[in-house]
Amino acid sequence: MNQQEFLNIVLPVKDKLYRLAKRLLVSSDEAEDAVQEVFLKLWKGKEKIKEYKNPEAFAFTMVKNYCLDRLKSKQAGNLKIVHSNYKNQDNLERRVEANEGVSMVFKIMDSLPEKQKMVMQLRDIEQLDFSEISEILDMNPTTIRVTLSRARKTVREQLIKQYNYGIG
Amino acid sequence: MELDRIKTLLDAYFEGTSTLAQEKELQDYFCGSNVAPQLEAYRSMFSAFSEAKNEVSSRVLKVDNNPISSQKWWYGIAATVAVLAIVAGFVFSNTGMTKEEKEALAAYKQTKQALQLLSQKLNQGTESLVAINQFTVAKNKILK
Structure with a gap:
């Protein structure tokens, strides 16, 4: 497999991987590092990439593992995650900021x-559908459904709480 | 009518049982302009999701570095071998000794040779002394 073929496979998922990494690591710099790291690993093992029945899910899993490792080592080192990107926000984030909700x-x-x-x-x-998520996160669909329901309800509760206090 | 449907979908959504198509429907509804006022709180949730999906990675991938770095790996091996060769060369060439040491070694060899010669001669002497034993033999025969 040459570089172009490899990029054709991985580039379409790059942003998705980045968004997952950022969701976990918060810092956009670290998320970029995570994606870069995972792509290097995939590139090294590129001969095997076609053997996976779903390379995209595999890449997601690698990003997930990388990020969780990073978070774990940070906790172990008692380091606070640096939210550096809150200070130098790009255009998107400034636009988001405009919408308080x-x-x-x-x-x-x-x-x-x-x-x-x-x-x-x-x-x-x-x-993504449940079967893909279950492949990526190695969780069964029922657990995913429960986890998802909890997450959505928490967001709703917190949001309604904020609405009742009135957004300042 | 539509409001009821949206409420049903929302219930399913929060239980995690809605399908992707239904979630798309909710997304479209809440990103649209006529959201019912009592559902206003949900609007930010769905617009947050669609906003989040627009975020893109800005860094350019650098996988092409890799084949070069595998070449560099060979450079590394080559450099290590060269260094080893040089070190080995020094170590082995150092067995060539200084002049003084050489002289000492030559002297040592000569002395050894000389001593060996001496011991050889001595041994020859002792060999010829074996005949003396005959006296003891003869004496033992007579004096039992």
């Missing part, structure tokens, strides 16, 4: 447990 949703999502974050990201944002 939307940024509230993102904040609530940041506070969710990792599993719920991932399931919500893959389902509500990337619109």
Whole structure:
């Protein structure tokens, strides 16, 4: 497989992988690093990539594992995640900022447990079906449904709470 | 009518039982302009999801570095071999000793040779002394 063929396979999923990484790691720099790292690993093992029945799911799983490892090592090192991108926001984030309700949703999502974050990201944002999510996260569809339901309800509750307080 | 349908879909949505198509329907409804006021709170949820999907990675991938780096790997091997060869060369060429050491070694060899010669001669002497034993033999025969 040459570089072009490889890129043809991986580039369409790049942004999706990036979004998952960012959902977990929060920092956009770290998310970019995660994607780059995973692509390098995939490139090294590129001869095998065609053997996987679903290379996209495989890439997602690698990103998930990479990010969870990063988070674990951060916890172990007692380091706080640096939300550096909150300071230098790009255009999109500034636009998001303009909509208080939307940024509230993102904040609530940041506070969710990792599993719920991932399931919500893959389902509500990337619109994958349960079988793909179950392949990526190695969870059975029932667990995914329950996790998803919890995540959605938490977002709703928090959001309604905020609405009742009135968004300042 | 439509409101009822949306409410039913929302219930399924929060139970995690809605299908992708139904979720798409909700998404379209809440991103549209005529959201019922009592459902306003949900609007930000669905617009957040569609906003989130627009986010893209801005960094350019650098996988092409990899084949070069595997070449560099060979450079690394080559460099290691070269360094080893040079080190080995130094180690082995150092067995060539200084002049003084050489002289000492030559002297040592000569002395060894000389001593060997001496011991050879001595051994020859002792061999010829074997005949002396005959006296003991003869004496033992007589004096039992």
